Amino acid sequence: MGNFLNKNHIRVKETASDWEDAIRKAGAVLVSENSIETAYVEKMIQSVKELGPYIVIMPGFALAHAAPCEEVHRSDVALITLKEPVKFGSPNDPVSVVLCLGCTDTSSHLDMLSSIAESLMEDGCIERLSKASDVDEVLRILGG
Amino acid sequence: MVKIQTVCGFGCGSSLFLKMKIEDILKENKLEAEVFCGDVGTCASAPCDVIFTSEELADRIMGRVNVPVVVIKSFVNKKDVTEKTLAFFESLNK
Numbered sequence: 001m002g003n004f005l006n007k008n009h010i011r012v013k014e015t016a017s018d019w020e021d022a023i024r025k026a027g028a029v030l031v032s033e034n035s036i037e038t039a040y041v042e043k044m045i046q047s048v049k050e051l052g053p054y055i056v057i058m059p060g061f062a063l064a065h066a067a068p069c070e071e072v073h074r075s076d077v078a079l080i081t082l083k084e085p086v087k088f089g090s091p092n093d094p095v096s097v098v099l100c101l102g103c104t105d106t107s108s109h110l111d112m113l114s115s116i117a118e119s120l121m122e123d124g125c126i127e128r129l130s131k132a133s134d135v136d137e138v139l140r141i142l143g144g
Numbered sequence: 145m146v147k148i149q150t151v152c153g154f155g156c157g158s159s160l161f162l163k164m165k166i167e168d169i170l171k172e173n174k175l176e177a178e179v180f181c182g183d184v185g186t187c188a189s190a191p192c193d194v195i196f197t198s199e200e201l202a203d204r205i206m207g208r209v210n211v212p213v214v215v216i217k218s219f220v221n222k223k224d225v226t227e228k229t230l231a232f233f234e235s236l237n238k
Contacts, residue, residue: 047153051184052200057158058220067154067183091199091217106156106181117161121220 004112005079005142008033010135013083019053019095020045022086023064026100029078036102040071044100048088056090060126065101072102075109077116079138081130096130116142146177146236149192151201155183161219162196169226175233194232 011029016022027041043066048055056062078100085094099116103109119125119142132138148166152159159181166179182190184201188208195213197205202215212235214228 051153051204054153054198054200055158057161057198058218063157063161065154065157068156101157103156106154109156110160113157113160114164117164121161121165 004116005077005139007135007139009076009078010138011078011080012132012135012138014080015083016086019048019062019086019088022062022080022082022095022098023048023100026064026078026080026098029080030076030100030102033076033078035072035074035076037071037073040066040069040102043067043069043071053088053090056088056092056095058121058126059092060085060095060130061092061097061099061120062088062095063099063101065103068103068105072104075103075105075112077101077109077112079116079129079142081132081138085130097126119143146194146233147192148177148179148232149182149187149190149195150179151182151184151187151195151197151205153184153201155181155186158198158219159183162216162225165219165222165225166196166229169222169229173226173230175229193236196228 014025023044030036044064047066080098082096085096087093128141150159150162163179199215206213
């Protein structure tokens with residue numbers, strides 16, 4: 001799992017004023033890694049506005065993503081935790097962990113995402129992540 | 145073989161989480177089915193026996209499909225996903 005999410009793709013205790021800001025903060029990590037363009041970040045926000053907060057798929061956790069498109073240079077993921085959780089308007093609010101996913105097509109990222117999903121769906125994982133004090137701790141939680 | 149479609153906005157993110165959860169449950173309960181991901185736009189034209197999706201997307205799907213639509217609120221709530229998966233399989237035997 002460590003193969004996919006390295007230190008550069010994780011930020012801990014980010015501050016976000018609302019859910020849009022939380023998606024922008026997570027997206028900014030992939031922009032800085034040159035995996036996506038800023039336009040893709042806006043598409044992720046737009047998709048929540050259109051389809052609703054279904055991306056909050058479990059308590060405390062949002063999977064921000066949009067459809068595969070040319071603004072994604074390579075399939076990649078970033079994970080941020082929030083200092084103060086934000087509300088998306090979902091029954092699984094409030095959200096303190098955001099995973100941002102960019103994919104170039106609907107299949108090339110599946111191994112990467114399923115390996116991360118396996119860790120994230122373990123009992124108590126999201127809660128432990130939200131309390132993690134630094135990036136190394138996040139890596140330990142996801143790797144263990 | 146029973147075909148289960150998990151649906152999210154674009155068929156490449158949250159539907160994968162749900163697919164994995166359902167596959168775990170099928171394995172534990174010794175049930176067989178093909179589980180595949182779909183997106184809210186095209187799910188109606190993908191042949192399947194049942195659709196599993198989130199609360200917010202269900203409204204967009206119901207009425208457009210003639211298979212049961214099962215709503216999952218939290219994809220990690222194993223009890224909920226298990227009960228709904230088993231209930232679907234039971235409905236097949238009626």
